[in-house]
Amino acid sequence: MAGINITSVNRQVKDISQEIYADKLQRDELQAKSVNKDESSGLQNAVAEKLSDKSNINTAFSDTAATLSISALGAEELEKVRDSWNNHPVSALYEKDIPVSKNAEGVYKIGGASFNDEELSAARDLITGVGSQLKKGYLSYRDYAKMEVAQKVVDECASKGFNEDQAKAISKAMKDYNNNLVRTQERLLANKKTKTNDDTTSGKYFGIEVHVPNEVRKSTNEYASTDIATNQDLIANIRDNIRSTTLSDKNAVNKLIASYEDIMRPAYNAQYPAQLKSNVDDVISRDVNDLIKLFDFSEKWKR
Known part of the structure; x- marks a missing residue:
């Protein structure tokens, strides 16, 4: 599997990694209160393991660590990881105290499905x-x-x-x-x-x-x-x-x-x-x- 070009996207990869890690910390803290959680994908877990050492965040976000972690996955897998991390568990459809955020396309992704504001409100009202x-x-x-x-x-x-x-x-x-x-x-x-x-x-x-x-x-x-x-x-x-x-x-x-x-x-x-x-x-x-x-x-x- 061919890796992505480390030199050309070094800064972009680092930023993505920091964003993923920050989202992970926030979501882990909030969703710890929820009884049930969706299972994370294997790719998502792989990145989480590489970036979950809170005791050495600077090292986790160094150019070398970030680029090696992501380039080992490849461009296609990177997109899957980013998409997975924007995917909220289905509990967000009935636990209104769990904040949800829109992804890069401007929609809420929950349980693998995309919802706009009206659709999310209607789904929550139903359940x-x-x-x-x-x-x-x-x-x-x-x-x-x-x-x-x-x-x-x-x-x-x-x-x-x-x-x-x-x-x-x-x-x-x-x-x-x-x-x-x-x-x-x-x-x-x-x-x-x-x-x-x-x-x-x-x-x-x-x-x-x-x-x-x-x-x-x-x-x-x-x-x-x-x-x-x-x-x-x-x-x-x-x-x-x-x-x-x-x-x-x-x-x-x-x-x-x-x-x-x-x-x-x-x-x-x-x-x-x-x-x-x-x-x-x-x-x-x-x-x-x-x-x-x-x-x-x-x-x-x-x-």
């Missing part, structure tokens, strides 16, 4: 609008259903209102957002004292009980049952049904709702004691209303 209807905390079966509907809504809206590359980045951002909700629950449970719900009926669906501190305990029970969804087969069944449903098809949506009611009734019957069976209908009705709100978002959202 955060749907995301605002999802819960951050312990996840019930209703929450998993809503997360999957949210993904469907974002996928369908993105395919209609954005180009192909943008739609892929937006869909990936929504998936990233949902995965973060799962990781949030994992962190919450990791910091709680829990035990297995060994009840032969309710434990099949709600298998985790959480320790209740003495100061807030209202009964003699040291642990309280929860609505945390633990039956992975049931979760998968709910999500698969939603994935296979076209939201723009009213009949398909009605069938989905009826199917959800049938799937969840045994779980809720197991959760509530006999004297509270009337609560089952109320809970299922709440679930359905929450799902319908997300369906309605799909119809109301216009790009």
Whole structure:
């Protein structure tokens, strides 16, 4: 592989290297607060390794170090590195406190797709609008259903209102957002004292009980049952049904709702004691209303 002409572009390469390094330091500091990050490319990592020694920045930016590092890549690879470093992670589409900057072409590059100001604003409104209807905390079966509907809504809206590359980045951002909700629950449970719900009926669906501190305990029970969804087969069944449903098809949506009611009734019957069976209908009705709100978002959202 032929290297670039070191003599003719020595100063240009040095400036590029300094810009890359400065951007790296700033982005690393800001994105350390974000739970999820996109994987960097191999070429980007190669340059980062060469320029990441903060203890000897002057050496890292000497003409010799900079030109040798970049010339070893070649002109084509240099362009890939520069392009990669201007590419923001998809989390920038829902984490508005992560600053994004335009690249040399005057657009925001996020998740491999280019967005202008209007497109970026619309993409963020779509994801955060749907995301605002999802819960951050312990996840019930209703929450998993809503997360999957949210993904469907974002996928369908993105395919209609954005180009192909943008739609892929937006869909990936929504998936990233949902995965973060799962990781949030994992962190919450990791910091709680829990035990297995060994009840032969309710434990099949709600298998985790959480320790209740003495100061807030209202009964003699040291642990309280929860609505945390633990039956992975049931979760998968709910999500698969939603994935296979076209939201723009009213009949398909009605069938989905009826199917959800049938799937969840045994779980809720197991959760509530006999004297509270009337609560089952109320809970299922709440679930359905929450799902319908997300369906309605799909119809109301216009790009």
